[in-house]
Structures are given as structure tokens and as C-alpha cells.
Amino acid sequence: MVAPKPGRPTCPQCGLHPNICVCDRCRPVPNRTPVTVLQHPSEVGRAKGTLRILQRCLGSVRVLVGETAEQFELAGLASGDLTRTGLLFPGPTSQPLEQADLSAIDHWLVLDGTWRKAARILHQNPALAELPRYHFAQPPTSRYVVRKAPGDHHLATAEAVSYLLKQAEPDLDTGPIDDAMTALVEQQLAQIPAPLRHRYPKPPPT
Template sequence: MARALCTRCGLHPNTCVCEVCEQVNNHHRVIILQHPSEVGHSKGTVRVLQQCLTRLEVLVGESPASFSQQGLERLLTGTRSGLLFPCADSQPVESNAAGQIDQWLVLDGTWRKAAKILHLNPQLRQLPCFHFADPPASHYRIRKAPKAGQLSTAEAVAYLFTLTEPATDPEPLLRAQDTLIRKRLAFVPDHHKAKDHEAPDPEFRGSLTNY
């Protein structure tokens, strides 16, 4: 008999990580703008954030109309928002300017699709953009990032908290991601695991946080 799906995330126990997700009472609200292709993706780390963060909004879409229907304008109104994505004029999160931000927008998708969301939504370019000046090494070893300094979405949010709200413990996010990785790798033959580490994956999923 098939095992029942998780009542929280709807996933099979072999891929569900809810049991290890601990509550993180983040001070700054995080808004994830997620590309539709990422919804339900078995390697995505947004589900870790959904199970852990107390202040989180996930809007799924690509076009301004899709985000508008989900209330993006309302979420941005009257709040000092920052976009975590490297732009030509982006500032380091480590700078004093980040201290003025009340909530953070993070793009979730492959690098190409995340950039497309930014391109299609000019209102996002009106927000101050930020990047990490010295990000930690990624442990999202399901796929190797094309460049050093590129993190999964969960890792990016965890490091963001490290820099902007020291009272918040981001470790539950990283522990849950480690469980996700372990469960995913359990289905991968050993020779494929080695291959995944040899070459960067152009479709690496997460948040581009450095350039």
C-alpha cells in the first residue's frame, strides 16, 4: 500500500522535509517571486522556506499581470522593499543601505528565468537592488552552480538573515535543505552523483546573489 502524502506539503514521505522544518521567526518579510516552472519542483528549496518562515509570501508568475492579481502592489505599498538580485547598480547587502529595507523580494527560478521575471516586470527595477559581496560556499550539491557565489534560494535567504537580522537563527533553513538534498541524492546512482559534481548546471535553481 502506498504511503500517505504529507498533509502539509502534499509530497511523498521520501521527498517531504516537513518533519525537520523548525519555525523561524524572521523580522523582515520575504516575498518570493517564483517562476511557474518551479512550482512543485522536487529540487526546489522554496518549500523549505514555506514550512519554516513565519513572514513569507510566495507569488507565482512571470508577467506583471500575474503578480498584480496576487497583490504584489499591495505588498509593496508603504513598505521599504529591496530586491535581492545582482543588477548593474546593485549594492552589497553588507552596506548601510540594506539597513533601510523592511522587506525583501527574492526571485526563484533558473538564472535565465529569474532574469526574465526581472526583465518583464519593470516595477522591480524601481526597487533598490542588492547582492552579496562575499557569499558563503553553496552546499546545494544536487546541482553545481555555474559560478562561485551562487546560492540556492533557501541559502540566499538564510545568509540574508545572517547579515540583516542577527537575532534570527537561519540554521533551521540550512538543516532542512540538507535533508532535502540527502533525500534527493538517495534516488541518484553513485555514478550520476559524481557526474553532477563535475560540470556546472546551466539550469541551476536558486537566487543569483553575486556577480
């Protein structure tokens, strides 16, 4: 949660200014497969972060902040938590999620941070390297144009988890996550002064 500033109106749920809060647009998504997000400390409190959408929407999600194995262990990640766990992160040994047999996966791990910082989390947590890894072969184009990404195939955390759950639980309606993301982009763009908006591409159609 973002710490509110004295005298500044904020949402009691996310701590953000009402102009960029989308809590009222978040509806329940009752996912059966639990999702654990390992968040890099530098992402905590970022107004442009999308993790808060998952925290408001998903029925089964937890967020652990850290970078090293020791920090995540202190945050509550036990070795037993990695049983039948899949890691969403591309690499030489990762499988395309869309074609993979996911019947053995009962829990998902997702890394939240810039590409470099997410890779650092992976490097500093050897146990994660032993997990079955998956990547998106045909991801949608990111609509999160207010934050720079390495490429169109890189998704914001909320977008990535939404697409992940679409594959893992085809009968699950992840529309509320997508709707909240659309609202977040619209509200963030609305805060940008008109003379500067040309610097931001229009989000692709839903």
C-alpha cells in the same frame, strides 16, 4: 505544493514522497522582516525546489507565482507593497549586502527561478528596477549539489534567503533553514543510484 500521484504515499504538507520530504526537519524562524518570493511558473511543483523549506520555516513569507506585472498584481502584489522594499538580485546598480545600510528596508523581494527566468521576471516588471538592489559580495558556497547552478556563488533560494536574513537580522537564528537544506541534499542524494553518485560533488562542510 506538488500534486500527489494516485496511490503514491505523500506528505500532506508538501505533497512530496516521504523519501524526499523534509517537513519534519523544518523548525520555526521568526523573521521580523517579511520576505516575498516571486516564483517563476516553471518552478512550481519541482521536487528539487527549495522554496517549500522557506514556506515551512519562515514566520513571515509569501509566495506569488507569475512572470509579468499583471500576473503578480492578480496574485496580490500591490504597488504599496514595494514601499521600503529591497530587491535581492545582482546588477550594475546593486549594492553589496554585507556592507550596505539596511535600516530603510522593511521588506525583501526575492526571485525564484533559473538565472535566465529570474532575469526575465525582472525585465517584465519595470517597477522592480526602481527598487534598491542588493547582491552578495561574499556568499557561502552552495551545498545544493543535486541541482546544477551557473557557479559556486549561485545559491538555491532557501540558501539565499537564509544568508540574506543573517545580514538583515543578525540576531535571528536561521539554522533551521540550513538544517533542512542539509537534510534535503542528503535525501536527494540517497535517491540517486550508487553508480551515478560520482557525478555529484560532495556538499561543502557546514
